Amino acid sequence: MSTANQASIQLDTQTLAGYLEQNIQGFKGPLTAEKFAGGQSNPTFLLTTASGKYVLRRKPPGELLKSAHAVDREFRVMAALTETDVPVAKMYHLCEDDSVIGSMFYVMEYIDGRVMWDPALPEQSNAQRAAIYQEMNRVLAALHSVDVEAVGLADYGKPGNYFERQVGRWSKQYRASETETIPEMERLMDWLPQHMPADDGRVSLVHGDFRLDNMMFHPQESRVLALVDWELSTLGHPFADLAYQCMQLRMDHAGIMSGLAGKDRAALGIPSEEEYVAEYCQRMGISGIEHWNFYLVFSFFRFAAILQGVKSRALAGNASSTKALQMGELVVPLAKLAVELLD
Secondary structure, X not given: OOEEEEEHHHOOHHHHHHHHHHHOOOOOOOEEEEEEOOOOOOOEEEEEEOOEEEEEEXXXXXXXXXXOOOHHHHHHHHHHOOOOOXXXXXXXXXXXXXXXXXOOEEEEEOOOOEOOOOXXXXXXXXXXXXXXXXXXXXXXXXXXXXXXXXXXXXXXXXXXXXXXXXXXXXHHHHHHHOOOOOHHHHHHHHHHHHOOXXXXXXXXXXXXXXXXXXXXXXXXXXXXXXXXXXXXXXXXXXXXXXXHHHHHHOOEOOOOOOOOEOOOHHHHOOOOHHHHHHHHHHHHOOOOOOOHHHHHHHHHHHHHHHHHHHHHHHHOOOOOOOOHHHHHOOHHHHHHHHHOOOO
């Protein structure tokens, strides 16, 4: 975990330390705060205190869209998963009182692990690469096997018609942030509703941004210690998470969001997409996935629509990350990759 040495300036560390001493068992100030580098929409800080290290994640201060930056949802889902097979950080406290630091925040366990940014895993051996991909597959299947009623998440999203609602939502969002006419996006918005598979009744907890660099791995072992960044999580269709991860791995390896396109997976010990999907199906006890191309096309479209919003905000001067414009340049390539998959 790298930190950017800005930060205590953004938090009243004295007030915060006093508050956390009252609300987290064993917490002891004083504290220092460093903001983690990166483009998180919810600013995230490393707290170093007399009682150890913690991580604080807050809503950005100021006026926000009503449903955006829902740190209370992130806290809720991770707290609910504590006793499941899904590895998550331990949650310590959610503060809904804006007066403490200026916005809602939560504090969780600090995990000393590895974040791997390159899906080709250049630092690893073939055996380690194979183990890491198996572990990601295991975590994904564990997530989709969670009994949402048993863990208190039955109302965490709307069940049913997930893809229909998502295509409608992201088409609308795309239109709202459109900066130019992209013929491929027009084709996708026309194609997706016409090729929507019938709702098969599958509903699970979905992460929404399931990828390698949203996992903290053990410092030495090929084991995930925590799946992080739950901002897009909801109740939805499990195949959306699987297709999203496979979509990323189809992207250019040299791009800003690294994929595996052009890489010889077999030579690296990394499973092919077919093998990865088959392993997931085996873990989930299903014989295969119909309409796989639809799920991939949907994933490319959804991600392109999200990045169009990032691009629009960057052009308006409101983006939270310096990489926002670069990410925005992925919209057309993503749409083109999706169009190549159309029937």
